Amino acid sequence: MSGLENNLKQVRERIEKACLKAGRNPADIMLVAVSKTVDIDTIKKAYELGITHFGENRVQELKQKIPLLPQANWHMIGRLQTNKVKDIVGKVVLIHSLDRWNLAEEINKRARALHMNVSTLLQINIAGEEQKAGIAPDDVEYFLESVSQLDHIRITGFMTMAPLLDNPEEARPVFRELAQLRQKFRQKSYPNVELKYLSMGMSQDFEIAIEEGADIVRIGSAIFHGE
Structure with a gap:
């Protein structure tokens, strides 16, 4: 068994164990393999091993990799500059x-030009870290209300990044708060909003995220570099 195959097996087993603990179905968890800085041959091997979703932080890497594996589902998971929106709308799932209103406007403008709707997750800075992107929890309601003006954007869930902590258990309150926010806003109805997904949890803390309700986990190093 190759290193990659072994890593994947371990990650899937960890997902299953976390789901078992939380009384959830592992089939409901979308595994997005974070493939930044990973070469295309390795990505293709991961695809052959059953990984169908890949996440990239940089538009430049996405542009280079998508044509080499167009059958995969590509995700933009990093900070997106407005001038790069044109390069990925219609190319990522x-x-x-x-994480900001002018970005929503730009995505909407590009989507309208292509006669399509674009699925997005609203990035929320639960931990309030200054160096992290994302809107404040207190601003979520206003953002969801305002998105009704943008007819080509769909907000299909929330995303957050927990602080990097030595003990993954310490990230639990962050994940729990995001799940509570989704629960709160699911009880209301907003045009262009359907809060299906919570994208939270990375290599160091994805089990905790799953226990707290993550539907999408973004895992890079545990798959591609081992632990």
């Missing part, structure tokens, strides 16, 4: 990092 989901933008995880909608």
